[in-house]
Structure formats: structure tokens, C-alpha cells
Amino acid sequence: MRALVLDAGWNPRPDYDLSDDERERRLAMNSSQTWQHPELAVEERERPEPADDEVLVRVRYAGVCGSDVSMLETDGEGYMHYSAYTKLPTVTGHEFSGEVVETGRDANLFEEGDPVTAEVTDYCGRCQMCRQGFRGHCENFEQVGFTMDGAFAEFVAVPEKLVWDVSELAEQYDDEDRLFRAAATIEPSTISYHGLFTRADDIVPGDYHVYHGAGPIGLTGMNVSRAAGAGKVIAFEPSDERREIARNLGFEHVYDPIEVDPVETMADVTDGAGADVHVETSGAVAATYPVIQETLAEGANVVHISNAGSDPDLALRKYQGNSAQLYGAEGHTGQQVYPRTIRLMAAGHIDNLPIVTSTFDLEDADEAVRRAAERVDGKVLVEM
């Protein structure tokens, strides 16, 4: 089968403290310290065989994530930007939809033909983290498209327990092609859903939400916030193209933080109340945290989702004076996040199709990643 394969040279930086596990398995804990000169290419690969507890999926669409981009981008010495886990070479791609074509011997939740998507993080279910219920931080985790072969390919084999049926999306998308496009945007939507509704506590309908950054995660997040009954959804985003996409989604309060004074703008839009929910989705924390601290509503929840390159100063007095709290949020797995997000889409509360602004064929999947690197799209999809 055809697949987009990422490879790079294993060349740990001299001052990087390599663990035994990294040395033996070449599973990098911090890819930016070990992998040099990454290369992406569409290649011929063996079609995977599903293990006993796996499901084989014929992929229909897979989206390009910021992490896919940062696995290709490098610093001056040619080291990969991406700072989390990888095992190379690997087929990348983890935001996908497709149809079940085969099921492993012990996999009985799905049947051939079922339309599905999947979670990214596999968990062992037995380590100290897992057995206390913290599966998102499993000590033996694997990640589809990072440490296991992923979905920029004709087929992908995924542990059954990560797979979710999306057939109820047919209630909104009578056209199968649109259904699979929409289903490929479930994964990024779950990032915000998780941050807002499993990490933060007590976000209620009518709250004012503000997104600091309207890239793919911010845009899908804004849709989640509106679906959840946000009183207003506000966004600050410097890219003209992305602000335009936000407006096409029907959002009114979308601003260029370079052009306007975000603090004043927030005061206007919220009539002085500030935002109840702040979602950091830009990574430009040196710019956003000073705005956040000046626009906290009483009891505000700050949900930090992005990969920030630096650590912001935190104005503790502001968090005390407004009874505010800050939650660190990242990927998740093995909760109700996927089925709830799927239901929101099936109910028509979320429609992400206007966020999809470019689509490439699998044969040009490397071009799709390079396109996403321009950071002007909503979501770039690859069609298999």
C-alpha cells in the first residue's frame, strides 16, 4: 500500500541525557534532541495485519496536525522541532476517518464496513498510572502516527479499544464523502472538549469564551464552545486567512491582536465582565498571558492547550483577585470525550467542514504537510 513515511537520522545531541529505553528502542522521549534531518516521502509499504486486539481500517481522510508539521521543521542544526515522542521511521497521521475492513481475533466491537475514527494514545491498562485511572499518562503508552504506524496511508491497524463508530454522523451528513471529511476532524475537536469539560471544572452555558489563537485547534475549539452554549465566543488571531475562516463559521468577535488592543476589545465585547473561559491555543504565551491576566472574569478558567516554547510570567495577584484558576491540558484517551464529541457533531451542534480549506491526494501527502506549514489554512486533509 502507499503511505507517507517520516524518517530521520538518529543522532542524539551530545549533551542530551539518553535513557536506556531510548538507546535500545530508539523511541525518542524528546524528538528534538535525537532526530536530525527529517524526511517525508510517500512510499510503498506492506499492508498491516491487525493483531488480535486490533482493527484494520481503510483510511478515507486524514488531517494534518501541527505536530506533523513540527516533525518536518528543523532548527539551525537540522534537529526536528517536535519535542515529544517518536519512533522512526513511521507512517505519520493521527486525525483520521475510515472504514473497518478486518478485525483481529479478539476484537468484536466492530464489523466490516463500520465507519470509524480513533483515539491517538494507546494505553497498557496495567501500569501505576493506568490502574489509578490516568490512562492519558500511561507509562507504556504508544501513539498512532508517532510511535506506531499512522493514517497517512491506505490502511492503518489500530487497537480496537481506541476506535469509535461514527455512523451516527449520517444524521447530519447524508453524503458519505462529507461524513468522512467531518469525521477526520473529530480528533482535533476532542482536544478542546477535553480541556474544557474534563480538565476544567464548572464551565457552564452562557459563559464568555475567548480563544487566544485560531489555528486548527482554536477553530475546532470555537465550534466546541459554541456547541456548549458559550454566551460569546471571541478570538484573537493574527492570520488574515484564519480570521476569515472563523468569520465564515459564523463567529462575529474575531480580532487581529496586532491591530486592536486585546484588553480594550475584551472590555468592550464583554461589557467589562471579562471572559469566563480563556483557551490558550497559540503557543505565543509571552503575548497572550499578559492579555489573559487583564481580562479574567470573576471565577475565570484558563485552559492551557498549546505547546508553548517558553514559560510566561504568571500574575498571581490577578488570579487571586478574580478567584481564577489555570488548567494544564493536553491529549487524553479512554474517557467519554470521543463519544460526546461525536454526538455533538451528529446533533448538528458542530460542523467543522468549513474549517477544511485544502485537500490533497495521498500521493501528494508530503505536499499537504508543507502546505499546513504555511499556517494559513483551517485544516488540511489528505484523501486516500
Add this chain to the structure above:
Amino acid sequence: MRALVLDAGWNPRPDYDLSDDERERRLAMNSSQTWQHPELAVEERERPEPADDEVLVRVRYAGVCGSDVSMLETDGEGYMHYSAYTKLPTVTGHEFSGEVVETGRDANLFEEGDPVTAEVTDYCGRCQMCRQGFRGHCENFEQVGFTMDGAFAEFVAVPEKLVWDVSELAEQYDDEDRLFRAAATIEPSTISYHGLFTRADDIVPGDYHVYHGAGPIGLTGMNVSRAAGAGKVIAFEPSDERREIARNLGFEHVYDPIEVDPVETMADVTDGAGADVHVETSGAVAATYPVIQETLAEGANVVHISNAGSDPDLALRKYQGNSAQLYGAEGHTGQQVYPRTIRLMAAGHIDNLPIVTSTFDLEDADEAVRRAAERVDGKVLVEM
């Protein structure tokens, strides 16, 4: 000014244990034990003067609540059905909108001309309940339209701290008449909002909600649930007219519990998962609780809102086997419930106008109450 006045004969039942306070002030704690032969009439009354901490409102619309109806209905001996607090004679009506026309000396949150609605329950702020934060159960509470003169009148004087500005509704209702109609439906909407989002804990977007009863509280509640991102909103309601209103609001899963088997219907609609949120809004608990216990999703929240005439058997094993919980909810005051509900309406997430099915002039306000007693309307309004 003209006003709808409720009066009745003070004739405590012989076996009712009258408190000193009831004897002296004739403020009935259980009206069904003390008031006989209630009568409603539109009369001439003095226009009220706002006290120092009050605001005088020219009423535009006021809705008829089930409690207004039950203050008129009687049992075989002529005793009032209504079983909570009243001090008669009183001007009734507590779901209203209007414009501020005068403010008391210490009232400075509002200006003449401000469009407003108000909470029902006044609280002292100093008793043992209030000073622990439980204002909804203030030991010295008063209620607009029950123990204080209410809003079926040209003017009503209300403590400023209960009044909320609704001018932001103009974002959805450019016509002033429609704005005031909508604003008169805020109070019933807050009942469900309070039950779901301040009483219950952990109701999240995508949950399946079912309303057991689609009268005025159920219908406004269904709108709240949809605004909050319910995955599905299901309703069981025996009145043909009310099911029709629910369908006009765009709800698809609306059933006659006499005609269908509610347990089977729920299994179909939820694909066997059951409902995550059950809202009891019918009062017919002998019929609804057996359905609830068979259709609990894992972790289900049962929110009891209605005035039930009897106590249902509770199948404890079902609540244990599904990790379910039951919350008693009733009126509330002095929280974020009103401003959040107003924001949902201003954002267009809630539109209650299709629920308003009859409107009467103040001069016919008693007819409005009698009409509501037929229990076929969504909401009956009185226009001043």
C-alpha cells in the same frame, strides 16, 4: 393602577398545626391548609412606591405559572391546591418583563428606561442560611407575586438586587415587543438552568437529556438543554398540543407516554445507552420514576424539579448499578443563573417565543389564568 388580585378566606384546617408567625402575620407556610375559596379579580390598586432599595418597573408582559393556576384551583372542601407560601390578598404574577420607571434612594444599578426582568425570591442576606451562602433558602424570604405584590399589574416594585437588565436581548430581538415577550420567559427558563447547572454536577455537552413532562417548565427546559449542547433532547408528554409545540421548537424525539412504551422508545433513541440527564417536570412521579430507573445511563443525573403530589418508590439498586444520582431542585436566587440564562437568549441559543401560545390583556388576566388551567398551552402571557 389595574392589577390582578388573589384573595381567599383564612380558615386553617382544624388539624393543621399553625405556627405563631402564621397566626400573627397570616403568611401561610402551606397555603393548602389555610386558604379557602380563592378568588381572582382585576381591580384598581394604588401604584406602588419603591422603597429605598427598590426599583419600580412598568410591567410589559407577565407569564402565567403553574403555581398561579394552583392558587386558584381547590379541593373538595374549597381549599387552595397550592401548598407553598402566600400572604393574601396579593397581586400575583412573578414571570415578567418591563421597564424601570423609578428607582429608590439607595438603588443605583438601574436607570429609567432600562428593560429588565427579576428574580422571584427576596432574601435577607443576614440569617443563618443567607450568611452561609444559601440565599435560596433564606429564613426570612419573601416572594414576588406570593407574599409581596407581583407583576400582573401595570407596575411592580421589586428589590433592586433581584432585578436584571435584559437590554442585550436586542441582539436577537430587534422588535421591542418581541424582546419583552422573550424576557418574560426568562424566569421559567432559569428553573431548569438552575437544576441542571447549579444543582447537578458534571452535566457535559453531548449528554442525552430526557424531559418527563413538556409543560411550560419542560418546554423552556428543553430549550436550555439544547442550548447547552445536549446530544439529544427527548420528551414524554401526554398532551397532543404540547407535543406539537415541542415539535414546532424543532425537537424530533417527542412522544406520548400513553401511546408508546417509554422504556423501549428510550432504548431505540439512545441506542441502548439510556439518558445521561433525566428531568422530572411532570409531577406524575408514580408514572415517571419507573421509566427513569429503567433508562439510566451510566453516571446518570436525575434532576427533580416538579411539585409532585406523592413520593415515588426509588429503585436504589438501579442507582447503584448505574452510578446514578438524584438531585432535588427548586427555586433559586442570588446566583449567576439569571445573567447566564439571559446571555443564552442574547446569543440566540434559546428562543422561547414559539412556546408562547396565548396572550391576554391585563383586563382579562383572570381569564389568562383560567386558560392556563386547561394545560394545553406552552406559555400564556398577560400584556399590560
Add this chain to the structure above:
Amino acid sequence: MRALVLDAGWNPRPDYDLSDDERERRLAMNSSQTWQHPELAVEERERPEPADDEVLVRVRYAGVCGSDVSMLETDGEGYMHYSAYTKLPTVTGHEFSGEVVETGRDANLFEEGDPVTAEVTDYCGRCQMCRQGFRGHCENFEQVGFTMDGAFAEFVAVPEKLVWDVSELAEQYDDEDRLFRAAATIEPSTISYHGLFTRADDIVPGDYHVYHGAGPIGLTGMNVSRAAGAGKVIAFEPSDERREIARNLGFEHVYDPIEVDPVETMADVTDGAGADVHVETSGAVAATYPVIQETLAEGANVVHISNAGSDPDLALRKYQGNSAQLYGAEGHTGQQVYPRTIRLMAAGHIDNLPIVTSTFDLEDADEAVRRAAERVDGKVLVEM
């Protein structure tokens, strides 16, 4: 090895609707409908071999639970009282402590000699319940001592992911024998911990707690409540012996509900405030729920833990008028409940040793169960 084995005759009642699974595997979903004439005997059994993911434990102590008793007790037709899951014959016993003597090939969290206890319910980690995080209600669960061989035996094999190290108890119990006795009471303590701190929400230090029933679950629960900073711990229990045990534990407010008026007593002890936390641990719900509803503090949490033989009337108005809620709670697994309970014991916040009032040798384990059936002990232990 020696082991206490429970067996019975498979004779499903004619009107019981047997599932295919029950028919084929003889795994009863409701044991009281299928098993007749149960018999308990200490027998010779093969020492178990740990599976790859299991740990073999040499048992030191195992406690007799109410379920062990009800598997032996029968109705007029000789059917077992116990109404949940069993697969017979089985070695019973699920509240135990012991030392690891062998580990399966894939089990690497424990070493030979580690002192341990274990959770009761095994979960598959992959079914629809598990993969949403609801492991306590796994669709393919097994239970140690009910469907798998248990701990009234010299050795027991347990899935590693259910096992918890208790070596930190040495901080309180320098004597090894006392350490293992204490560790055998962890499981019953977790039942209340789970009900109060993972099921209920917002129980805070200083709350008044009342236990309706002070048998083994009530007594260990009272210790959990005191450890958590209950302002007062109150108990109603008709057995003279069990009230005496409660007093020996240092509890002052322990009453016979037959002799005193529980509602008046509660008013006295709580100075009219009522209890913030009600724990139903008696099963005699026809007697306890009428007391609960009259003694609810504002915002009260009612945690239902017991196996009740009937369904009580629920006075909904009382739950509304006091902003109260009721939680169904039962067994649990795969959370932080065990490690947190172990820490409470290691810190000296909980000492259950005074609850242990009888100890039998393994050879007399059947006598231990018969003794527990008299319902006058705190906890009956079997020593291996």
C-alpha cells in the same frame, strides 16, 4: 492447599429468564434465582498457578463479608439469598492480605515478599464501559471470591493490576501480624471511601456524618469519615454489641434507633442543623429513609451503599427543600480509592484493628462465616 469452597445446586427457578451466557457458563447474574442448597466446606485444592498477568499471593488474613454470609443463607425453598454474581464451585473470600510469592511472566510491579491486598473486581479494559472509563461496571468483569477463586485459602492468584502494596502500613504497625490484620480490612474501608469521595461530590471537612447501620461496612466507614475530618460522626445501630464496638473506636454519638427517636436525637446532636452526609449501611431502608428525610442539612449528600431488600418511598419535597442529593454507590475498581485508603491507614488516621472481634483458623473458615451470620461482630477474620 486448603481452601474454603462454596458449592450449590444449579437449579434455575422456573420463572427466571436465564440468559444464554448463564446457561452456557453457569455464571449466575442473580444467584438467588439459580443456586439451591449452598454448602461450604474446607477442602484440599490445587495450589493455583499465576497466569502471565497475575500475581500469586500467600494469604495471611481474609475477612468475612456480608456477601459471604448471604451466599450461605437461603430462603424457604433453599435458594441462596445472595442476589449478585457467582460461578460455583468457587473458593470464596475477597477481603484479604498476604505476601507475593510468585509473579506471572508479564507481571512486573511486584516482587516476592511484598505485602499486598487487592481489589475485588477485575475488568477487561476494552468493552464499551471500560473504554469510557467506567471500569467498575465492566461488561466482562470477574470478581475474586465470586466468579474466580478467592482468598479463604492458603494461596490466591490475582491479576496484577488489582494488587496494591501495603508495606507503608509498617509506619503504624510495627508488628507484622497486626499489619496483615489491618491490611485485610482495607477492602471494606474502600466501600465507604468510594461512596463518599468518588461518588458524592463536595463532602468537605467539618461536615456532620451519620451512619444508618454500624455493621462491618458502617464501622469501617465511620473510621473513614473521622479520618476525613467529619465534624461529628453519628451512628444508629440496633445491635448492642456493635454499638459497643463503635464506642470502643472512640465514637461518642452512637444510638439504638429502637430505643431513641432518631429524628429528635439528630436534632439534639447537630443543634438542629441536620447531617450533611447520610450513609445508608443497614439495608433496612423502610426504617432509615423516613429518618434521613427529616434530618437533611442544607445541601445534604445521601450515599446509599447497602443492599436493600426493598425500595423506599422518596420524599422528593424534602430533597428539594434542602438542596439535597442521593448517590447510588457500590463496588469500584481501578481508581485512586485503594492507594488513598492505604495512605489514611499508614498515616494513622484509620485504625480498624478494634473492629476485628473474632479470628478463626482456615480449617474452621466455615465456622467463621457462620459466626458472621450472627451479626454481632465488627469484623470476623480467617487466619491462614
Add this chain to the structure above:
Amino acid sequence: MRALVLDAGWNPRPDYDLSDDERERRLAMNSSQTWQHPELAVEERERPEPADDEVLVRVRYAGVCGSDVSMLETDGEGYMHYSAYTKLPTVTGHEFSGEVVETGRDANLFEEGDPVTAEVTDYCGRCQMCRQGFRGHCENFEQVGFTMDGAFAEFVAVPEKLVWDVSELAEQYDDEDRLFRAAATIEPSTISYHGLFTRADDIVPGDYHVYHGAGPIGLTGMNVSRAAGAGKVIAFEPSDERREIARNLGFEHVYDPIEVDPVETMADVTDGAGADVHVETSGAVAATYPVIQETLAEGANVVHISNAGSDPDLALRKYQGNSAQLYGAEGHTGQQVYPRTIRLMAAGHIDNLPIVTSTFDLEDADEAVRRAAERVDGKVLVEM
């Protein structure tokens, strides 16, 4: 009567943007910008008359708070260190106990002779903050001992709604003198109680707590944490005297953060798990936040209580990687915090008497403040 009066020169810094309210009422919003050359002296004052809604208390003991110290300390230009609200001259002191000697006309919750303490912050009950339930951030608040005359005096008049009965402390303190000493330490205990149990969410018994700073707030907080069932209570404190006080309270894990490596020490004490609850009570955030971020348990709650002079860098990746959150907490009012803290003391779960290390007569109250400024005591009390 005799009273400790604080006065200073009103000399707003040239670059400070004085509000109209500050100019007119001389109620400083940031005292460090307006008051120069503060002076403390014991003087003769008129005995206060209670207003209609007030209670007059004969003070028995009042504690010296860090804010009392910082109202006396100055910078190089003689400006007060204290950066929050004051109106001078005022009688200082806000942590007190005493007996009711007179009640205002509308005050009926208390009787002459009742032993009491009181909250610090008065609230209007009507502003936009109050009427949404946020009384701790009332727009028209006043503070006993800061903007109203306080308790370093023979008598203090306090709004009745802030006063709490402490007579139940007699269950632990049979000696009246000890009862009043203990009662004077309720206020500082509530600071941590509020941070841990009304601000943070989901702190459960068995959690490991660490206090970064063991001054008066840290020490009383450690007692609150132990009362709430902390699995371990750990403290880092550079003062030898204060570490000694902590050890006298029975805390074992008390370290000098200069002498030991706090990160390694935490790893040892928590067996690598980290702390579930971090309480910042030192103000030295440049030193403590780097430790906090390296010792977060999965799901950790960081509760920031102190007045920090600077803003720390926040390592967002650590909060993401550990599912951690940070809560800003400060004073509070009008909740269940006081009655719950009083119950903990009455139950014997908290005994603060060993924290009281110095006691001064009222006539030497200025000396008491100077003594507290040495920062080696647990709590310094003034006896009237």
C-alpha cells in the same frame, strides 16, 4: 477604652493614579502608594456603639497577622509595605475572639455573653458581585481592622452577619482562657480551609500535601490539612524556630529548603509520586515555583495563598504533563468556611494552641506587632 491605632501621612506618590473615591474618602486601594510614615500607638478611644445590624464584642484575644506587620513596615521613602485597602487612622486587628456585650436593634442572632469570632470582610449584598454570589469580591466591601475599626481594643463593633458563635469549642477546651486563645486562631485557619476546600476542587483524603512556607498561615494550614486526612503533610521553611513549632505540632516531614534539595526530599518522602496538593504560603515564589513544578503528582492542585512580591515563571508543560491546576485564593466571606473550621476545632481535629508562641497585653500591642515582624513566632496574640 484602650486601642492600638495605626495612622500615617496621606501622601500619594506622584505617579499613582488616584481614584475619585480614594481622593474623597481617603480609602486607599493600594496603601503602599498613598500612606507614608505609619505609626502605631496604644491610645484612648471612645467605646464604639453598635449600629442597628451590629454586635458589640468585648475582645479577649486578637492575633497579629502578616498584614498588621506590613502596615508598619516601610520602604526607603517611608511608604507602607502593605499593598491592599486601608482607611486611616484605624484600630487594627482582625483575628479575634471575645464575648458579645451588646446587640444592635436589628441584630438577633446573638445574646449577651455568647463567645464569638468574626469574619474580616463585610459585604453589601447588593452590588453586581454580591448579587451573583461573589461576596468575597463585593464592590463596596469594608474590612474589620483595615477600613473599619478592628480588634486590638477592648471592644469592637462588627456587623452581625460576620459574627460566628464558638461556644462548641468548649467540647475541647474546658478552660475559658484556652477557648478564647484557640478561637482567636480561627481566622487564619480559614484562609487555608477556603483555599483547599472552596477554591480548589477534588482534594480528597489521603492526598499528600506540601506547604511551601510555615509561618502563621502555613502552620495553621498544616493543621487544616491533617484534620482533612492528608496522607502526609510536608513543609519547607527556612526559619529554625518555625520548623521547631511545626515539629511540636507533631509534623514529621519538615525541612529547611536551604539545607536540603526540596525536589529530592519530596521524591523521597512521597516515594516518587509527588504532592497532590501544593500550598504556597511563603511569598518567595521565585524559589518555590521551580520546586512545585518538579514535584507535581498526577492531577495536582496548586493553591496560591501568599502575597507574592513578584510573578513566577510558570512551566506550562509540567502542568500539562501532570494534569495539574493552579488556583488563586485569598480572603473570603459569607460561606460555610467559618462554621466548618469551628467544627473541626470543636471535634479536636485542629488544635492551634501550640502555634501561639508569644502573648502581649493590650497596653503593649505595638510591641506585639514589632515582635511578629521578627518572623520567628508561630502566632503572636494580644490579650485584652
